Amino acid sequence: MFDTVFTDLPRRDWVTDRADGATGETLRIATVGCGNYARNVSIPAMVDGEYAEPTVVVSGDPEKRASLTEEFGVTAIDYDAYEAGAATDEYDAVYVATPNRLHLPHAETAARHGKHVVCEKPLEATVDRAERLVTACADADVRLMTAYRMQTDPVMRRLREFVDAGGIGTVQRASGDFTFPVLGGDAGPDQWRLDGHLAGGGALFDVGVYPLNTARFLTSDDPVAVSASTRSPDSAFDEVDQHVDMRVAFDGWMGNFSASFSGHANTELELLGSDGRVTVRSAFQPGADREVTVETPDGTLTVEGRGADETVEEFDYFAYAVTTGATIEPDGADGLVDMRTLAAVQESAATGERVSLDE
Amino acid sequence: MFDTVFTDLPRRDWVTDRADGATGETLRIATVGCGNYARNVSIPAMVDGEYAEPTVVVSGDPEKRASLTEEFGVTAIDYDAYEAGAATDEYDAVYVATPNRLHLPHAETAARHGKHVVCEKPLEATVDRAERLVTACADADVRLMTAYRMQTDPVMRRLREFVDAGGIGTVQRASGDFTFPVLGGDAGPDQWRLDGHLAGGGALFDVGVYPLNTARFLTSDDPVAVSASTRSPDSAFDEVDQHVDMRVAFDGWMGNFSASFSGHANTELELLGSDGRVTVRSAFQPGADREVTVETPDGTLTVEGRGADETVEEFDYFAYAVTTGATIEPDGADGLVDMRTLAAVQESAATGERVSLDE
Numbered sequence: 260m261f262d263t264v265f266t267d268l269p270r271r272d273w274v275t276d277r278a279d280g281a282t283g284e285t286l287r288i289a290t291v292g293c294g295n296y297a298r299n300v301s302i303p304a305m306v307d308g309e310y311a312e313p314t315v316v317v318s319g320d321p322e323k324r325a326s327l328t329e330e331f332g333v334t335a336i337d338y339d340a341y342e343a344g345a346a347t348d349e350y351d352a353v354y355v356a357t358p359n360r361l362h363l364p365h366a367e368t369a370a371r372h373g374k375h376v377v378c379e380k381p382l383e384a385t386v387d388r389a390e391r392l393v394t395a396c397a398d399a400d401v402r403l404m405t406a407y408r409m410q411t412d413p414v415m416r417r418l419r420e421f422v423d424a425g426g427i428g429t430v431q432r433a434s435g436d437f438t439f440p441v442l443g444g445d446a447g448p449d450q451w452r453l454d455g456h457l458a459g460g461g462a463l464f465d466v467g468v469y470p471l472n473t474a475r476f477l478t479s480d481d482p483v484a485v486s487a488s489t490r491s492p493d494s495a496f497d498e499v500d501q502h503v504d505m506r507v508a509f510d511g512w513m514g515n516f517s518a519s520f521s522g523h524a525n526t527e528l529e530l531l532g533s534d535g536r537v538t539v540r541s542a543f544q545p546g547a548d549r550e551v552t553v554e555t556p557d558g559t560l561t562v563e564g565r566g567a568d569e570t571v572e573e574f575d576y577f578a579y580a581v582t583t584g585a586t587i588e589p590d591g592a593d594g595l596v597d598m599r600t601l602a603a604v605q606e607s608a609a610t611g612e613r614v615s616l617d618e
Numbered sequence: 619m620f621d622t623v624f625t626d627l628p629r630r631d632w633v634t635d636r637a638d639g640a641t642g643e644t645l646r647i648a649t650v651g652c653g654n655y656a657r658n659v660s661i662p663a664m665v666d667g668e669y670a671e672p673t674v675v676v677s678g679d680p681e682k683r684a685s686l687t688e689e690f691g692v693t694a695i696d697y698d699a700y701e702a703g704a705a706t707d708e709y710d711a712v713y714v715a716t717p718n719r720l721h722l723p724h725a726e727t728a729a730r731h732g733k734h735v736v737c738e739k740p741l742e743a744t745v746d747r748a749e750r751l752v753t754a755c756a757d758a759d760v761r762l763m764t765a766y767r768m769q770t771d772p773v774m775r776r777l778r779e780f781v782d783a784g785g786i787g788t789v790q791r792a793s794g795d796f797t798f799p800v801l802g803g804d805a806g807p808d809q810w811r812l813d814g815h816l817a818g819g820g821a822l823f824d825v826g827v828y829p830l831n832t833a834r835f836l837t838s839d840d841p842v843a844v845s846a847s848t849r850s851p852d853s854a855f856d857e858v859d860q861h862v863d864m865r866v867a868f869d870g871w872m873g874n875f876s877a878s879f880s881g882h883a884n885t886e887l888e889l890l891g892s893d894g895r896v897t898v899r900s901a902f903q904p905g906a907d908r909e910v911t912v913e914t915p916d917g918t919l920t921v922e923g924r925g926a927d928e929t930v931e932e933f934d935y936f937a938y939a940v941t942t943g944a945t946i947e948p949d950g951a952d953g954l955v956d957m958r959t960l961a962a963v964q965e966s967a968a969t970g971e972r973v974s975l976d977e
Contacts, residue, residue, distance in 0.1 A: 431861065431881045434793065434874070438890060486845050486970075492870060502790065504872045506863050511851060513863045515793070515874045522790045522892050523913065531797060533881050554882065611845075611972040 264421045268566035269413045272420075273576055273585065286578035289315035289350035289374070291341060291365045292357030293323050300545055301354060302331055304570035310578035315350045317341040341365075347372050352581060354406075354574075358451035359459045360384035363392045370399035377404040377577045381468050381601060382594035384459025389598040393591035404577045404587045405594030409473045409542075411573040413566030414549040418537060419477045427532030427555065430478050433514040435470025435528040437462075437543050441520040448495045452520075461499025463489065463601055467518030469543040470528055471507065472597055474514050476589075477530060481596050484508040486613045487604040496520060505604045545570065623780045627925035628772045631779075632935055632944065645937035648674035648709035648733070650700060650724045651716030652682050659904055660715060661690060663929035669937035674709045676700040700724075706731050711940060713765075713933075717810035718818050719743035722751045729758035736763040736936045740827050740960060741953035743818025748957040752950035763936045763946045764953030768832045768901075770932040772925030773908040777896060778836045786891030786914065789837050792873040794829025794887040796821075796902050800879040807854045811879075820858025822848065822960055826877030828902040829887055830866065831956050833873050835948075836889060840955050843867040845972045846963040855879060864963050904929065 288305055290297050293316055305313040315334045316327045324335030336345045353369035355362050355378040362383045369376045376396055382405055383389035396403040409415050422430065439462070441452055451457040452465055475481060485507050489500035501521055507514040526543035529536065540550035546569070551562035580587045603614040647664055649656050652675055664672040674693045675686045683694030695704050712728035714721050714737040721742045728735045735755055741764055742748035755762040768774050781789065798821070800811055810816040811824055834840060844866050848859035860880055866873040885902035889895065899909035905928070910921035939946045962973040 427882065431797075431878060432795070432863070432876060434795070434876075436791070436793070436890065438790075486847065486865070488845065488865065488867065488872070488972075490872075502872070504791070504865055504874055506845070506847065506865060506874075508847065511849075513847070513849075513861070513876070515863055515865075515876060517791060517793075517872070517874060519790060519890075522890060523786065523894050523915075525890055525895055531795065531878075531881060531884055536882050536884055556882075613847075613970040 264424065264426070265417050265560065265562055268417060268562070268564060271572070272416060274579060284310070284582045285312050286310055286352055286581050287312050287314040287350045288352050288354050288574065288578070289317060289346070290354045290356060291317040292355065292361070293318040293320070293327060294356060297354070297356040298323070298327065300570055301356060301574070302327070304568060305574045306331065307568070307571045308575040308578065310582065311574035315346050342368055344372055347374070350374065352377065352577070355379060358454070358457040359464060360388070360457045363388045366392045367395045370395045370401050373399065373401060375402040375581045377406050377574070378594070379406045380472070380594065380597070381459070381464050382591070382598055384457065386595070386598045386602050389595055393595060396591060402581050402587060403591045404580070405589045405591065406573060407472050407476070407589040407593070408545070408569045408573045409469060410476050410589045411576045412549070412569035413572065414539070414551060414562060415473060415476065417562075418539070418551065421553065422477050422530065422537070423479070426535060426553070427530060427537060428534030430512050430530055430532050432512060432531040433474040433478070433529065434516065435474060435514070435542065436517045436525055437466035437469045438519040438522045438525040439466045440522060440524055441465070442495060443524070453495060453499055455498030458499055460601060460605060461491070461496060461501060461503075462518040462520040463500050463503040463604060465520070466543070467503050467505070467516060468597055468601065469526070470516040470518070471514070471600060473528055473542070474516070474530070475596070478509070480509045482507045482509055482600050482616050484613055484615045485600060485603045485607050487607040489608040493521065500608070503604065503608070507600065623783065623785070624776055624919065624921055627776060627921070627923060630931075631775060633938060643669070643941045644671050645669060645711055645940050646671050646673040646709045647711050647713050647933065647937070648676060648705070649713045649715060650676040651714065651720070652677040652679070652686060653715065656713070656715040657682070657686065659929055660713060660933070661686070663927065664933045665690065666927070666930045667934040667937065669941065670933035674705050701727055703731055706733070709733065711736065711936070714738060717813070717816040718823060719747070719816045722747045725751045726754045729754045729760050732758065732760060734761040734940045736765050736933070737953070738765045739831070739953065739956070740818070740823050741950070741957050743816065745954070745957045745961050748954055752954060755950060761940050761946060762950045763939070764948045764950065765932060766831050766835070766948040766952070767904070767928045767932040768828060769835050769948045770935045771908070771928035772931065773898070773910060773921060774832060774835065777898070777910065780912065781836050781889065781896070782838070785894060785912070786889060786896055787893030789871050789889055789891050791871055791890040792833040792837070792888065793875065794833060794873070794901065795876045795884055796825035796828045797878040797881045797884040798825045799881060799883055800824070801854060802883070812854060812858055814857030817858055819960060819964060820850070820855060820860060820862075821877040821879040822859050822862040822963055824879070825902070826862050826864070826875060827956055827960065828885070829875040829877070830873070830959060832887055832901070833875070833889070834955070837868070839868045841866045841868055841959050841975050843972055843974045844959060844962045844966050846966040848967040852880065859967070862963065862967070866959065
């Protein structure tokens with residue numbers, strides 16, 4: 260099974276699965292919110308992609324607008340112009356990359372303009388606002404993708420096929436950590452990720468959602484209950500969780516996930532099964548080689564390389580789905596499952612009690 | 619710091635630390651309970667040791683008595699004879715390796731005979747009985763060691779020195795798993811580990827205590843609260859927990875530990891710090907090479923080998939401490955901390971609520 264799954268790592272199953280032979284056309288994307296990640300990772304990924312193209316950026320900062328125009332040849336407008344419908348003939352879809360609590364108004368604007376939406380994770384700062392975001396897109400009949408880049412990571416897609424084919428038997432347990440020193444490098448405390456109102460949560464919302472969503476993706480399963488605790492020993496994190504530890508119960512198995520906004524940088528994910536084990540180091544680091552080890556009774560396999568850049572894949576996946584009508588698996592409903600789980604984690608951390616997610 | 623700590627891996631710091639130059643003499647040990655582990659791991663370890671010597675075995679099985687006498691040249695007696703004081707001039711200490719709920723009577727007998735005790739983990743099946751065991755040894759003025767072999771594992775002792783010296787900064791989080799397929803190989807369901815009364819608990823008591831106690835050892839810290847859940851999907855585990863997941867709060871950091879009695883065999887431990895990370899694969903496997911990776915801002919180190927067999931070290935540590943009066947760190951009090959933590963884990967799993975361990 261090793262051979263059949265992990266050879267041809269970068270295989271774009273989401274393209275080849277199409278039966279009608281349609282090929283994607285280029286989707287022109289407006290990026291709303293031009294922080295570090297959008298400028299240095301997402302927009303370059305659109306440039307590198309086959310189906311996506313960055314044509315417009317929306318920023319409140321004249322210097323950023325000028326430099327992005329120079330670097331990528333895009334039309335740059337401010338938020339008022341975006342609201343008012345400027346340059347709508349230059350883009351087909353909107354990439355919402357603003358602070359979490361601004362996702363709703365920017366997605367609503369996109370929907371009002373009839374533009375499709377790929378929205379950064381988590382969907383919003385609260386469940387209610389995320390639900391309104393999903394509804395706005397549905398009502399306007401525009402496509403919505405939650406920007407879970409791990410779901411388009413070739414290594415993760417191959418691992419999912421392996422797990423789905425019974426490669427490690429029945430899943431018993433997942434564990435994962437994403438420790439992101441948010442104050443590292445040049446980053447000071449004056450950033451929206453530390454603003455409880457704008458962000459909705461701290462390490463939990465920003466990075467804790469990675470092991471959670473990726474474990475859900477690899478197992479095609481949803482949480483049924485959570486128990487969690489958070490702590491923020493350092494004053495920079497007074498408004499948000501600096502550390503979170505959560506036990507997420509699924510149907511018949513358990514996920515132990517953690518995340519931190521300070522400490523030694525770390526991203527890892529592990530699945531333990533009745534007949535095997537999968538570990539991924541550098542699991543969630545943008546554009547990094549994943550270090551995958553698969554243990555089964557038949558032997559141990561190490562997967563090397565990354566196949567392709569998951570962010571290039573992410574925007575191509577979105578663009579291809581929009582232009583061909585293909586399925587978007589990380590859709591609004593997928594994003595809402597996580598929003599409800601994150602809210603339950605916050606409730607459990609506050610009350611000390613297990614919180615059920617049964618409908 | 620790498621060099622100074624991890625060179626001379628097998629260093630017996632517990633011998634060289636003695637200032638008075640005393641050398642240990644041989645301690646003669648009676649093994650009470652001759653299951654697989656005692657016969658195949660512990661008694662051979664006493665043979666291999668410098669300070670310990672197996673001289674007596676206690677078993678209810680005539681065939682085992684005969685074969686152990688033949689193999690190790692020991693005097694073999696049954697439980698009635700042990701009770702009655704047979705062969706007490708042939709041993710100085712007792713290794714209690716019976717099912718958990720029988721530790722108390724066998725330790726009491728040892729104490730009554732004036733013999734020192736090294737008792738398998740966990741100390742007993744309940745907190746109350748464990749406390750009585752500790753009291754019995756104290757009242758008889760005999761030494762008591764809880765048989766935590768990881769505390770005498772050279773790799774773990776070096777890691778502790780490294781962590782204690784600030785090698786990974788401040789500890790933020792520990793995680794660990796011990797999955798032991800208790801029904802693997804020839805082992806059927808007719809074993810005391812699956813008997814709720816005799817064992818006191820399942821995967822939690824038998825193997826879950828490893829990541830818990832080892833993390834405590836590496837950090838010299840004790841739990842303040844726990845949250846946990848257990849599940850036993852398979853009928854063989856009706857009386858005990860088949861799987862346990864626990865979140866153990868310490869003062870300022872968190873441990874996420876898990877254990878299972880079924881599934882792909884796995885033992886691992888990880889410490890995440892403000893400035894580094896330590897992972898140990900094959901962490902708790904008896905006599906195995908630990909696979910240690912230490913990440914710090916200065917680079918990554920892989921520690922190879924095991925230095926020495928931790929079970930040989932365990933009995934030599936005990937024997938040396940008894941004959942020279944040296945400290946026994948995994949003493950009764952250490953074992954009781956875990957017993958209280960395990961009981962809190964069971965309570966939390968039953969109630970769904972966080973359980974405090976504050977005195």
